[in-house]
Amino acid sequence: MKPELGVCYYPEHWSEEMWAEDAARMVETGLSWVRIGEFAWSRMEPSPGDLQFEWLDRAIEVLGAAGLKVVLGTPTATPPRWMLDKHPDMLAVDAQEQPRKFGSRRHYCFSHMGYIAECERIARIMGERYRRNPHIAAWQIDNEYGCHETTVSYSQAALQAFRRWLADQYGSIDALNAAWGNVFWSMEYDSFDQIDLPNLTVTEPNPAHVLAFRRFSSDQVAVFNKAQVDVLRPLTDAPLLHNYMGRILDFDHFKVGKDLDIATWDSYPIGFLSDRLEADEAHKTAFLQQGDPDMQAFHHDLYRAVGRGRWWVMEQQPGPVNWAPYNPAPLPGMVRLWSLEAVAHGAEVVSYFRWRQAPFGQEQMHAGLLTPNNAAAPALAEARQTADDLAELGAVTQAQADVAILFDYASDWAWTTQPQGAGFNYFRLVFSAYRALRRAGLSVDFLSASETPKSGYKLILAPGLATLGDMVEQRPDQLTLFGPRSGAITHDFQIPKTRPGLSGLDCEVELVETLPPNVCREVVGGGAAQHWIDRLSGSAPDLLTYTDGTSALKGENGLWYLSGCSDETLWDRVISMAAHEVGLTLHPMPEGLRRRETEQHVFLINYNSSRVSWNGHEIGACEALILKKHAPEEG
């Protein structure tokens, strides 16, 4: 597969005379794809039934005639103002029961049947109009589900749909009462119609109720997406995709992804570093203008799994964004480096957001490849350079990694429902494991925890999985590492009698402690656990112990259980012990330098603002060194 570049473009923001020149300049920059349409409903249908697609026909023609392939977005993330007059109860509602008002975007409730019907209608109109258009090479459905905390809605539509969903899941109210343990605090119900949404309760609601509501809310996203898939699928052979956002765990991306052909995501490395990553100030300062060295790769690998191997970056940060608390510019070279890194992880397309900075609206301070006055912004030249790099690179094929992480969105819902310790967070735990693997120079695959892992992995990490099925088969030559907090609840948020999946390991959790961030539990020989400690008992051998003599890691029969959230030193020790056990070669990496192997290449990605040396290679600041696989990695 030969990776390509693209860009997000809003023809409706610019006068029509500019389109042809824009298209020519995109091609000159080495771009092959252009995404349009995803917010343009008010121009496609200015009032109900008044369809105005001629401008879009012309835009597609101009872009296509220049040689660009078009991704056409359905505009359902931005219902126009008249939609609200037509469906006054379509707005999402927050936990305080305030409507999330018109005036930005994503204001709809996923459960509103009237709005879903409107989305099907506009998707059908577009599908029928453009099904034979040779320039439409892919369809994007909606835009960034869940962004701006929009997965969960406490609307009347959600309430009615939740009751139906519960009746469907549990069959009888007695079954629900038993499953949720509603005898506790006399919370038993007589009928599904009595069940409310779990907000505005006096103190915390039943965690089983909350988790059911989170599962329901996630399912509503999949149902909403599928409604448009079902309309478009019979009309077109072009791939259907969605652009997910970073660190959004409120819905099950694997479930949505099953109905689509390609997963894409929106990568804003510098925005994420300041906006959605726990890290100390020194780290945030060192990588202020580059982004965290593992955050993008984590999502690349995760979305490769969501897309069952097919994934893109739909929106690549090109310069300062407008939405983080602070918005520094990328260091020179970073836009190119981010793009090459995505390719190393298997991106078919890297598409920049956006072509030209808008002089109006909420994102007027958000950089594009061009300034509002049409001058080249710094990223334009880097995009051009990346296009040249890709031409030289040729095909890039992904190889199955030796190591996999089992990932489970529902575990995040469970642990945010009942954190038990303020420092415990599912994403943070999984990310700490991922970082440790990357510090060891390993390539990593993600797998959905609800599917039985493929064979061929030497090491599987399954930290923090709330419920354990029997998904992990014990295989010779494979080690699976659980914990902390693995298998700690049942599907209905009760403490399980046993932890399935761990049956080959004689290890029980006899007590759980959580710790404030300034306290940790030291491990003999170095490293410590923080935030969460499972106190382990059982006959399985202790592989590591805390300085108080209790077990930090137990293991036998290819199954290990780690007791706490490990700091970096402890993770590094555990990974190196595991590697030794299964015969995995590690490639220890210096700070900020990362390594990714494909079938043909080894990519060395330097996020540092200074040159680094590794194994005899010199890698420049913010640069990638790409080694052909057959050449030795030692320089």
Ligand code: GAL
């Ligand atoms: C994304 C979104 C885009 C734009 C961009 C700004 O989250 O999909 O429409 O808002 O962020 O960084």
